[in-house]
Amino acid sequence: MTVFSADHLRALDRAHYIHPYTDHEHLHAAGTHLIQRGEGCWVWDMEGRRLMDGLAGLWCVNVGYGRREIIEAVERQMREVAFYPSFFNTATEAPIRLAAKIAELAPEHLTHTTFSNSGSEANETAIKAVLWYHRLRGEPARRKIVTRTWAYHGVTLATTSMTGLTSCTEPFGLPLPGFVQVPGPYHYGANTEMSPVEYGRWCLQETERMIVAEDPATIAAMFVEPVQGAGGVIVPPEGYLPGLREICRRHGILFVADEVISGFGRLGAWFGNTLWDLQPDIMTTAKGLSSGYLPIGATVFSRDIAAALLGGGYFAHGFTYSGHPTAAAAALANIGILEHDQLIPAVRDQMGPYFQSKLHELSGHPAVGEIRGMQLVGAIELVPKGGKSALDPKIFLGGKVMGLIRQEGAIVRGIRNLIAVSPALVVTHEEVDYLFDAVRRGLNRFLHESGA
Ligand SMILES: Cc1ncc(COP(=O)(O)O)c(C=O)c1O
Known part of the structure; x- marks a missing residue:
């Protein structure tokens, strides 16, 4: 369903549309890439390129x-009742x-879930629930989040x-x-002599030291992505995640698994x-819950936390669209x-x-500093001529190489000096x-064009 021409859309975009996480001067200099259609693992742009x-x-x-199954479920739900809230003793x-x-x-x-519209909202809901939970239990001083x-x-x-990325926090004077x-x-980024496992152990020691310095009785919860995604596909070294879980247990700190990316199959498990x-005491998820067909997030509580919340009186939290029936129907389908x-x-x-085997075949490539990944997520750390030590902090290699790969017919994500790859679960060998x-x-073009 395209009514406007690509040029007209680009002009309207420039005139009116503020994109998420975008450098708009760069966007409009390059021209917005307009995606028109999708099927399986493929999309077609308005120039007709697949x-x-x-x-x-x-x-x-x-x-x-x-x-089709999701499209039909959404249509059925919309015909029946497109929206009705879960407020006022109704659902x-x-x-x-x-x-x-x-x-x-x-x-x-x-055992218990409350819904929202996104991963951010699922996590925000978890924070508020954690604060309320500690107040209900008589530990109101537990308010800090790690x-x-x-x-x-x-x-x-x-x-x-x-979020532990200064590019996200600094513009707003946060945290x-x-x-x-x-x-x-993040062993590769740490430039350390330690092995990944040793570095993981050092992170654990440092984590516990900082928790003790803050006073554990003031800490409400720790939020943890099992594999850190947008921060650069950071796969935890052996022993690290169980160690982190144990530190939280030792200090009465709730452990929240942020499964917004890792939930619903990307790591070869439901969660x-x-x-x-x-x-985990709480698990948050979004994205793969509906495969992005409609926005929905979920905050899932342990039986014990749910019991405290359900027995705690009025739950003073919820979005208009918490439990949106059409988004929930998409998720069920x-x-x-x-x-x-x-x-x-x-x-x-x-x-x-x-x-993973195809990803790791790139490990000897002269533009590659490191390959990491797990199941259907992967990262390729990029290096210029001269290797890792020649990286220039002012140059964003990920964006450059992402653009070249797009010209070669595939969409990947550029993050700092790396490329993240994570296709649909229906992807075939071919x-x-x-x-x-x-x-x-x-990658070859990057080397060639940069003279590396
Ligand atoms: C691990 C994780 N948590 C939370 C979010 C935020 O989700 P949303 O963009 O749906 O608000 C994301 C988004 O990429 C994510 O990767």
């Missing part, structure tokens, strides 16, 4: 584009069924304050007081926390596809290992081959 979407939209279109069918379905899929102790460097948790004031940042296990048996097509075991046993062929051609 591109392999190596980022599943924004780490979210897990079942691929154009799924519709879809969010109730979705909460029950999440309880069925999640670790057994995670997160890690390179973490990404969202864009509200509080979730930006949890707010009461947000404590401990080192995340990433199960891969390390983390038993999406989960139906994941189950019916057995996509998660397929990622775990076939596509994840194949994706599509993984196509994706990494395009990535390799992009």
Whole structure:
């Protein structure tokens, strides 16, 4: 359904549209890339070019584009009742069924869910619930929130304050007081003599030292992405996540697993926390919950926390669209596809290992400093001629190489000096081959064009 020409749209875009996380001068100098259509792992732009979407939209279109099951479920729900709130002792069918379905899929102790519209809101909801929970239990001094460097948790004031990326916090003079940042296990970025496992151990020691220095009795919760995504696909070294979980237990700090990217199959499990048996007190998710077909976020509570909240009187929190029936219907249909097509075991046993083998084939490439990944997420650290020590802090290699790879027919994400890749769960062997062929051609061009 295109009514306007590409040129007309670009002119209107320039005149009226403020994009998320965008340098607008750069955007309009290059010209907005207009995407028109999607099918499976592919999108078509308005010039008619077909591109392999190596980022599943924004780490979210897990079942691929154009799924009839979701489209029909949304249409059915909209015809019946497009929206009715879950306020005022009322609800519709879809969010109730979705909460029950999440309880069925999640670790057994995670029993209750409240909904929102995004990952940021799911995390913001978790923060407020944690503060209320500690007040109800008679520990109102527990108000501080601990997160890690390179973490990404969202864009509200509080979730930006949890985000460990200065590019997100500095423009707004954040973090707010009461947000404590401990080192995340980004071994490659640390320039250390330690091995990744030793560096992970050092991060744990430093985390506990900082918690003790803050006074554990003032700390409410720690938020943890099992694999840090937007901060650069940071895969935890062995022993690190269980160690972090143990520190939180020791100090009575609630452990919140932020599964906005890792939930619903990207790591070859319904939820990433199960891969390390983390038993989080709270789990947040969004993205893959509906494969991005409609906005929805979920905050999932343990039986114990839910009991305290449900017994605590009036729950003074909720968005107009908490439990939006049409978004919940999309999520139910999406989960139906994941189950019916057995996509998660397929990622775990076939596509994840194949994706990793193709990704790691790039490790000897002269433009590559390090390869990391797990199942369907991967990162390629880029180096210029001269290697890692020649990196210029003013030059954003990720953006440059992302542009070259897009010219070669695939969409990946540039972050600092790295490329992140994370396709839909429905990706085939041939599509993984196509994706990494395009990535390799992009890397070759980067070397050639930069004279490296
Ligand atoms: C781990 C994580 N948490 C939270 C968010 C925020 O989600 P949203 O952009 O839907 O608000 C993101 C988004 O990328 C994320 O990756």
